[in-house]
Amino acid sequence: MRGIFTIFRKEMEDHFSSIRFLLISALIVMVGVIIASMVGMGIQEESKGMAKPTFLFLWLFTSTGKLFSFVQFIGFFGPLIGIFLGFDSINRERVSRTLSKLLSQPIYRDAVINAKFLAGAAVIAIVLVAIVLIISGLGIRLIGVVPGSEEVLRLAIYLIASILYISFWLGISILFSVIFRSTATSALASLAVWIFFSFFISLGAGFLADAMAPIGQSGAGMDPTLVVKHEQVQRTISLLSPMTLYSDATTTILDPMRKTTQALVLMGPLERLSLSRFQSPLPLLQSLFIVTPHLVSLVAITFLCFGICYLVFMRQEIRTV
Amino acid sequence: MENQAIIEAEGLTKKYGHQIAVKNLNLQIREGEVFGFLGPNGAGKTTTLLMFLGLTEPTSGKVRVIGFDPTRDPFHVKEKIGYLPENVGFYDDMDARQNLQYIARLNRIPDKISSGRIDESLKVVDLLEEVGKKVGTYSKGMRQRLGIAEVLIKEPQLIFLDEPTIGLDPDGTNRMLDLIHSLSREKNITIFLSSHLLDQVQRICDRVGIMIKGDLVAMGPIEELAKKKLGVDKEHYTLEEIYMKYFKEA
Numbered sequence: 047m048r049g050i051f052t053i054f055r056k057e058m059e060d061h062f063s064s065i066r067f068l069l070i071s072a073l074i075v076m077v078g079v080i081i082a083s084m085v086g087m088g089i090q091e092e093s094k095g096m097a098k099p100t101f102l103f104l105w106l107f108t109s110t111g112k113l114f115s116f117v118q119f120i121g122f123f124g125p126l127i128g129i130f131l132g133f134d135s136i137n138r139e140r141v142s143r144t145l146s147k148l149l150s151q152p153i154y155r156d157a158v159i160n161a162k163f164l165a166g167a168a169v170i171a172i173v174l175v176a177i178v179l180i181i182s183g184l185g186i187r188l189i190g191v192v193p194g195s196e197e198v199l200r201l202a203i204y205l206i207a208s209i210l211y212i213s214f215w216l217g218i219s220i221l222f223s224v225i226f227r228s229t230a231t232s233a234l235a236s237l238a239v240w241i242f243f244s245f246f247i248s249l250g251a252g253f254l255a256d257a258m259a260p261i262g263q264s265g266a267g268m269d270p271t272l273v274v275k276h277e278q279v280q281r282t283i284s285l286l287s288p289m290t291l292y293s294d295a296t297t298t299i300l301d302p303m304r305k306t307t308q309a310l311v312l313m314g315p316l317e318r319l320s321l322s323r324f325q326s327p328l329p330l331l332q333s334l335f336i337v338t339p340h341l342v343s344l345v346a347i348t349f350l351c352f353g354i355c356y357l358v359f360m361r362q363e364i365r366t367v
Numbered sequence: 368m369e370n371q372a373i374i375e376a377e378g379l380t381k382k383y384g385h386q387i388a389v390k391n392l393n394l395q396i397r398e399g400e401v402f403g404f405l406g407p408n409g410a411g412k413t414t415t416l417l418m419f420l421g422l423t424e425p426t427s428g429k430v431r432v433i434g435f436d437p438t439r440d441p442f443h444v445k446e447k448i449g450y451l452p453e454n455v456g457f458y459d460d461m462d463a464r465q466n467l468q469y470i471a472r473l474n475r476i477p478d479k480i481s482s483g484r485i486d487e488s489l490k491v492v493d494l495l496e497e498v499g500k501k502v503g504t505y506s507k508g509m510r511q512r513l514g515i516a517e518v519l520i521k522e523p524q525l526i527f528l529d530e531p532t533i534g535l536d537p538d539g540t541n542r543m544l545d546l547i548h549s550l551s552r553e554k555n556i557t558i559f560l561s562s563h564l565l566d567q568v569q570r571i572c573d574r575v576g577i578m579i580k581g582d583l584v585a586m587g588p589i590e591e592l593a594k595k596k597l598g599v600d601k602e603h604y605t606l607e608e609i610y611m612k613y614f615k616e617a
């Protein structure tokens with residue numbers, strides 16, 4: 047892998063000195079801190095005088111503040127981070143005519159694309175670890191609970207899943223930057239894919255489920271098998287979306303009270319507090335067991351995406367024109 | 368050493384779909400010579416250069432550069448050759464030294480050695496005073512000179528120049544031509560350049576090749592071509608006359 051380290055280093059320097067990176071991290075830190083303080087103060091209020099429930103610490107990440115939880119925020123906004131970091135990585139060098147110069151140096155051609163992907167993934171990892179640490183610090187101050195070893199492990203798994211998930215989107219945007227010569231086109235194409243997965247897949251899933259297992263609007267007199275089938279179809283299709291994969295996996299990992307990956311209702315701290323009296327948490331291994339297929343799928347689509355990107359780039363004609 | 372071939376092409380052909388960009392090219396370049404590659408726009412000059420560099424795969428035919436096949440062994444070739452593309456690009460938000468240092472690192476030249484070479488080559492192209500500025504602010508001619516400096520830091524054996532004097536002022540052009548000449552004479556570096564500026568080519572090139580629509584229609588020392596095309600006794604001739612004769616025939 048000659049040249050990969052040099053290119054990696056330059057890409058990292060580019061990222062860290064770019065305004066784009068500054069904006070992204072500022073936004074994440076801001077939103078993360080706001081959510082964490084809202085949730086933290088909420089917990090502080092409501093759990094006064096009560097015994098602290100287990101896994102209280104993880105609530106910082108999974109409880110909805112006023113609007114959404116941190117986990118939901120990353121699930122929705124994370125793809126944009128990946129897209130921002132990668133959408134112009136190859137075609138920018140084409141436009142500035144540095145690509146042919148780069149490739150006339152004694153390096154392997156794949157070093158260019160590997161280094162760019164790795165640098166993007168490294169930036170993602172750094173940003174995510176930093177924000178999780180910030181939230182944890184804030185949480186420890188606010189709710190006065192130090193995370194136990196299991197909570198730390200769960201957070202670590204969450205981090206790995208998140209890095210994979212955002213790297214998938216990084217791969218998508220690098221792929222478009224290889225395919226399209228113009229940076230505007232590649233940005234738009236990446237956004238289009240993001241919109242498709244975040245909105246249309248779930249719409250389409252509902253639509254198809256209705257077609258295959260029609261359940262009426264009337265609540266009474268429904269055939270239970272039909273309802274189950276309806277639900278199954280909808281789940282299967284929406285699992286095609288990396289977002290569903292990711293959000294199912296991470297909520298299960300971070301919320302030991304959940305027994306399946308499927309959430310029916312969103313819960314605030316108060317509902318959870320009352321629920322936790324009646325339930326016992328799922329052991330870490332069990333949670334892992336539930337989400338392993340999700341994680342494997344995430345790894346698979348990330349590698350698939352990068353693999354396509356790699357192949358296209360390696361076969362491309364490089365011209366200065 | 369003078370007779371050893373540093374580039375050897377045999378039946379080299381490149382097709383883009385049905386269009387033939389380079390047709391059955393046979394050519395040998397000797398070590399240390401300055402070779403001028405001429406031809407109208409779209410003749411296939413850049414395509415030929417790219418095949419020599421291993422940046423474009425030939426459709427058929429054989430080519431050896433410094434004894435290696437550029438498609439199979441791009442590494443050895445790229446290590447020892449410098450390439451100045453037409454319209455060279457730089458990282459505009461870095462300064463000249465940073466740009467050159469990046470290229471030096473990609474060539475695995477240690478920073479200790481490269482910093483000296485960078486100063487030296489920036490001095491050769493007369494850019495030392497502008498070294499602190501971002502390359503984005505450079506004029507076209509300055510970029511062209513920086514491109515030459517970048518080629519020099521890897522101390523190549525063979526340099527490909529695609530229209531090297533484009534955008535240079537008269538004084539800059541003269542100095543560029545002198546530089547090319549001295550690289551060949553003093554350091555025995557082989558220069559392969561493509562250009563449309565025939566008087567310049569005539570000044571510095573030992574031999575020329577004329578390519579028209581993918582065909583190499585003529586190759587040899589300028590005097591020889593003049594004898595062949597313009598008659599034996601003509602004393603004052605220009606490369607332009609020779610070129611136009613070939614062009615009209617094709």
Ligand SMILES: Nc1ncnc2c1ncn2[C@@H]1O[C@H](COP(=O)(O)OP(=O)(O)OP(=O)(O)O)[C@@H](O)[C@H]1O
Nearest residue numbers: 363365383388406407408409410411412413414415
């Ligand atoms: N990627 C490509 N796809 C299709 N045709 C191409 C491609 N690259 C080059 N060509 C064609 O090959 C021919 C030769 O192009 P080339 O760039 O080698 O010309 P050139 O001699 O360098 O011209 P100029 O003097 O204008 O620089 C042209 O007709 C061009 O249209």
Ligand SMILES: [Mg+2]
Nearest residue numbers: 412413453529
């Ligand atoms: Mg050309």
